[in-house]
Amino acid sequence: MSLNNGAKPHIFLGRNGTSLPYTYPKKVIINKDIPEKHRPTHGAAIQSQITLVKKFQAQLEQKAAQYELESRLGIQVAFESFPGVELAVESLADAVQGIELLNVRYSENQILATIFVPQGKLVSIEKKLEAYLNFKKDKNKKPIDNRKLFDAIKSLKIAAIEALWTDDPDLLPEDIHKVFWWEVWLPVMDDRQALIHDFKILSAELEIQVSDHVLEFPERSVLLAKANRKQFINSSLLLSKISELRLAKETASFFDELSPIEQQDWSNELLSRTMIKGENPPYLCILDTGVNICHPLLQPFINEVDQFSVNPDWSPSDDNGHGTGMAGLALWSDLTDALSSTETINISHRLESVKLLRHSGDNEGKHYGIIMSDAISLPEISDHKRTRVFAMALSSSDSRDRGRPSAWSSTVDELATDSLGDNLNPRLITISAGNTGDDLVGLLEYPDYNQLQDVHDPGQAWNCSGTLILAT
Numbered sequence: 001m002s003l004n005n006g007a008k009p010h011i012f013l014g015r016n017g018t019s020l021p022y023t024y025p026k027k028v029i030i031n032k033d034i035p036e037k038h039r040p041t042h043g044a045a046i047q048s049q050i051t052l053v054k055k056f057q058a059q060l061e062q063k064a065a066q067y068e069l070e071s072r073l074g075i076q077v078a079f080e081s082f083p084g085v086e087l088a089v090e091s092l093a094d095a096v097q098g099i100e101l102l103n104v105r106y107s108e109n110q111i112l113a114t115i116f117v118p119q120g121k122l123v124s125i126e127k128k129l130e131a132y133l134n135f136k137k138d139k140n141k142k143p144i145d146n147r148k149l150f151d152a153i154k155s156l157k158i159a160a161i162e163a164l165w166t167d168d169p170d171l172l173p174e175d176i177h178k179v180f181w182w183e184v185w186l187p188v189m190d191d192r193q194a195l196i197h198d199f200k201i202l203s204a205e206l207e208i209q210v211s212d213h214v215l216e217f218p219e220r221s222v223l224l225a226k227a228n229r230k231q232f233i234n235s236s237l238l239l240s241k242i243s244e245l246r247l248a249k250e251t252a253s254f255f256d257e258l259s260p261i262e263q264q265d266w267s268n269e270l271l272s273r274t275m276i277k278g279e280n281p282p283y284l285c286i287l288d289t290g291v292n293i294c295h296p297l298l299q300p301f302i303n304e305v306d307q308f309s310v311n312p313d314w315s316p317s318d319d320n321g322h323g324t325g326m327a328g329l330a331l332w333s334d335l336t337d338a339l340s341s342t343e344t345i346n347i348s349h350r351l352e353s354v355k356l357l358r359h360s361g362d363n364e365g366k367h368y369g370i371i372m373s374d375a376i377s378l379p380e381i382s383d384h385k386r387t388r389v390f391a392m393a394l395s396s397s398d399s400r401d402r403g404r405p406s407a408w409s410s411t412v413d414e415l416a417t418d419s420l421g422d423n424l425n426p427r428l429i430t431i432s433a434g435n436t437g438d439d440l441v442g443l444l445e446y447p448d449y450n451q452l453q454d455v456h457d458p459g460q461a462w463n464c465s466g467t468l469i470l471a472t
Helices: 041-065 120-131 147-152 192-206 228-234 264-272 323-330 336-338 369-382 407-417 440-442
Strands: 074-081 100-107 110-118 153-158 180-185 220-228 246-247 274-278 284-286 307-309 345-347 350-355 389-391 429-430 466-468
Touching: 041 074, 041 120, 041 147, 074 220, 074 264, 110 120, 120 147, 147 153, 153 220, 180 192, 220 228, 220 345, 264 274, 264 440, 284 323, 284 369, 323 336, 323 350, 350 369, 407 429
Parallel strands: 274 345, 284 350, 284 389, 307 350, 389 429, 429 466
Antiparallel strands: 074 110, 074 153, 100 110, 180 220, 180 246
């Protein structure tokens, strides 16, 4: 039977999209016809800026000699385009020389790009500039002088912390003494572990608290660090190890008690007309605050051995109520309809539970990408032969990513495709697009309220099978 007659849907299916012409999301005015500069004057200005970078590099080398660092030394150079002019950021990188593009940002109608230049490789940029100044041509008299690249560059300088901040600029506190959790993106270079080691060594000297957990992606390592802005500013050597800085995510405080108010005899009546089917049933694994499996409407569908916790010191039961409510929704849909019906109800799936959170602040200093990876591994290790779907209703409390990939959403994509395991064990994962939290307006105006909200991290993941829109 269907339990959704007259109920408000919580999963939306169908072709509801509307085709629209592509619109570039940034407010950058791009002029592909780069205006020509007076080369002797402009080239000399660029050369003087490179000279300052070289002096800074020499100072950095002296500082690095005081430590037993394992990763290669280098500097970050920030480039700024002329307003309204396209900067060929790909031309700034040079894989042969080990020069890597770290990040690209947009400020109004300018392009800002930061590159990593290994020790001794500034000469590569100088050679390009030399060709520009000398109007270099090939044997066929065609220009190979990098004109479009250098004519688009307004300036270059050593990258300050602002050049590494790729989150919303308004989120970087003006108070340089304000302590908060940073999301630190490190390049991999030629030795991932060496760079992580050096970052932790330099952070320890500055009394920066660094999480032990690290998310690893093909070109980046992501970890969390608790510090203020001044601590980062005080170490140019530490900044030289970083590719990007962002504000660490916080989970939404959306946990409400969803305890049933019906009398015990109503629950018993419902169970008396419920048919539990399936010899090898599929499992729905709920990643939430745990599940209280002794609830009479849940007990037949989940066993104690199917409860897990990412923290071995926690009880797998639910201290909050949200995970138990999610389990009830997964089994019974709208419980009011199930209780008021007189028809037989067939349930052919079972439940698993992994406890990720008890209350806000539990996982301070731990990245939710790491936590989610650990959570998914627990039931798979316990019984890898089961057919299961993972469902998670946790999300960040804001929508500042605006659809951009984040460390958390990238982890969801990796887990769904099993990209690190050669795609041998893909997973079906459903995640929430966001939560209304304690906002009564959101609850009363559901589902229209949800459709007006931006997606919250990690709901922007591409490889999750479908997105649940929840009103908590």
